[in-house]
Amino acid sequence: MSTLTYPEVGATRLGPLPRGYHHLHHRSRVGRGAADFAAAGAAITEWRMHRASGARVEASARRAEPGGDVRVSLGLGPLRFTAPCEVIWTAYGEDGRTGFGYGTLAGHPERGEECFVVDLAENGTVWFTVLAFSRPASWYARLAGPMVPVVQHWYARRLGRTLRRIVAAG
Template identity: 70%
Template sequence: MTTRTGFTYPEVGATRVGPLPRGYRHLHHRVAVGRGRADFEAAGAAVTGWRLHRRAGATMRTTAPRAEAGGAVEVSVGVGPLRLTAPCEVVWTAYEHARTGFAYGTLTGHPECGEEAFTVELADDGTVWFTVLAFSRPAAWYTRIGGPAVPVFQRGYARWLGRTLRGMVTAARRGA
């Protein structure tokens, strides 16, 4: 797999600076996954090192061991003939004192058109928040005919990622 460019939407980077562009479905899911610096570090490493997505059931092919701007990412879900493969490129990363994460944007061949960000933040009160922020619209015939089912799946997957990350943080705290 090689890094490639050719985003399928013009608003590259909008999940970092906002606002989310009009003409797309928007997704914003935020959930507490831990408390304190150690939980923040564990959550951030799981998100940017691809472990969260893999633990949640996605196959991730990447050009780097952790999220790096310009890196290629191929996300696959499903089995056999029902497997969907989605080529993306990492648009931006954040490796900051109280914020860690990345966003990837869709490339040609992705069933959707848009961008999705996954961030972990350490709030002033010590709460560790995980956020999925995205904008998308159908790009393939099957996502167009999927209609209202597609955003339901996306919201469900965002919630699943939050539950999975909370479990990973809890396991890391226990030394598992």
């Protein structure tokens, strides 16, 4: 287990999100009913959502488990950014919720935590949520400045669309 680069470990699970960071909250509907909830939860926790969105994922376990290492990389060719993380917490169906949160390790361009969760609402709607707090850790993230939140929101929306497609495909 490596050292996390921020002190507010677990804040994406328990809240509130800490001050002094950029906050991201994206929510989208991805399906309806128990079968869609199960399919969405499996796609998130088995890394399929990230991979189907175009990210490369190297994980120490087949599915998200606390203490597991994961490296997510995005980009093309030499313009690929790698983000090493550690899974901080997981939820597997408890209270109609499945997903995980991971935190940044040394070498990640940002410092903070992000979670990917699906919830099954009482009316049967399956909601996907990305919740994160982050601030720059690398020179290039600082240089990118206000573009970083724009890219983070774009990627969260992309994950929502990707998950919706996975669920619809069964």
